[in-house]
Amino acid sequence: MTRASQSSRWVPGNQFELLENGEDFFPRVFDAIRKARREVMLETFILFDDKIGQELHAVLLAAAQRGVQVHVLVDGFGSPDLPDQYLRALVEAGVHFRVFDPGKRVMGQRLNVLRRMHRKIVVVDGELGFIGGINYSADHVADFGPEAKQDYAVQVRGPIVAQMHHFTREAVLDPDDRRRNKASNTRGLPYEGTAHAIFVTRDNHGHTNDIERHYRIALRSARKRVVIANAYFFPGYRFIREMRRAARRGVDVRLILQGQPDMPIVKTAAGLLYDHLLRAGVRIYEYCDRPLHGKVALVDDEWSTVGSSNLDPLSLSLNLEANVIIRDRAFNSTLYGRLAHLMENSCKQVEPTPKSRWEGLRLVRSYCVFHLMRWFPAWAGWLPRHEPTISLVKANALATDNPQAASAT
Structure with missing residues (x-):
C-alpha cells in the first residue's frame, strides 16, 4: 500500500469550524457532497445501512450520476454488514467503493480486530475538508436515544486541505487509479483564515507514534x-x-x-x-x-487537536488514525x-x-x-502484523453469496 509523506511543519492560512455531534456534522458533509463538482474522497471506520447511511448513500449516488469521481473507503471490521443492494447501486453508478482489510466471519465472529482503518476524513474537490471522530451511523444524532454519542469534528478550508487531499488519494487509490483520475492541483489553495495547522497521521510503518x-x-x-x-x-x-x-x-x-x-x-x-x-x-x-x-x-x-485517535493502546499503537493540530x-x-x-x-x-x-x-x-x-x-509490536489489503467492490462480485467479495487492489 502506498503511503503519503507528511510534514510536521505548521501550515498557515486555514479556517476551522468546530462541528459538535451529528446534528452539526452530517448536514455540512452531505451539503458539500451535493455541491461537489469534480471529486469526493471519503474514509470512515463505520458506515451502517440506517437513516444516516441511507442519506449518505443518496448524496454519493447523485454525485456519481452527475459525473463526480467518488471514492469511498470503509473498514472491514467497522462496516461488516452492508447489504448487496446498498453497494450495488453505488458501484453501478460509478462509485469506487473499497474495503480496508475485509474479513470473513468464523462461527459468526469477526476476527480481523487488530490494525484497523479508524480514520474519518472527507475531502471535496480538493478544497473543503472534514476530519474528526464521527462515523456514519444513526447513533451520532440525539434522537437515537440515551445511547447517542457525544462527539466532535471540524470543517476545514485553506492550504492544509491540500495535505489531507494528497494523503487520502495516496492511501486509497492504487497507482493506475491515480494516473487515470488526476484531480486539479490544490497546492496553491488560498489562505482562508488565521489558523496554523498540522495534519498528522498514525500508521504501522513510518508514523507509528x-x-x-x-x-x-x-x-x-x-x-x-x-x-x-x-x-x-x-x-x-x-x-x-x-x-x-x-x-x-x-x-x-x-x-x-x-x-x-x-x-x-x-x-x-x-x-x-x-x-x-x-x-x-x-x-x-x-x-x-x-x-x-x-x-x-x-x-x-x-x-x-481534533481527530479520530483515542488515547488507548488500539489507537496509539495499532490502528490507522488521523488528527489535525490547530x-x-x-x-x-x-x-x-x-x-x-x-x-x-x-x-x-x-x-x-x-x-x-x-x-x-x-x-x-x-x-x-x-x-x-x-x-x-x-x-x-508483538501482536499479529500483516499487510492489510484494500479491496475494490465490483458489481459482478455482489451477485455471489459474499456481499463484500472483491478483488484486491
Missing part, C-alpha cells in the same frame, strides 16, 4: 491549562508522566472521560489510572449524559467553551479515594498498572 508525540510536546509546553476529552483513555507511561508533570508545576490539567460508557471495560480501564493522576493534581470529570465518543484536546490559549486562539476559545459547558452541566468530578484498610492493595494495583502502561507500546 506521531499523534501521541504531538500530544506530549503540547503537554510539555503547557503553562496555563490542559483539557483532554477522550472516549477511550489508557495511554502509555510517557503520556501519563507528562500529564502529571504539568499538573505538578501548576497547570490546570482536566480530563473528561466516559461516565456512561458504551463498553463497561472502558470505565474500568480508565479507573485504574485515577489514583495515579489525582495524586498529581489532575482533575477528572466523568461525562454522564450519554456515551462520550470525542477525541479532542486543548492546551493553553492556542493549541488544539494553533488558533479563536478555535481554542470555542472548543474550551464547549468543553467547559460539558464539565459544568453534564459531568461528575471524580474525588480522590479516601484511605482505607485496603490502601496497601490499592497502591500495589496502581504500581502494577503504571508499569503495564510503561511497556505496552513494545508489547503492541
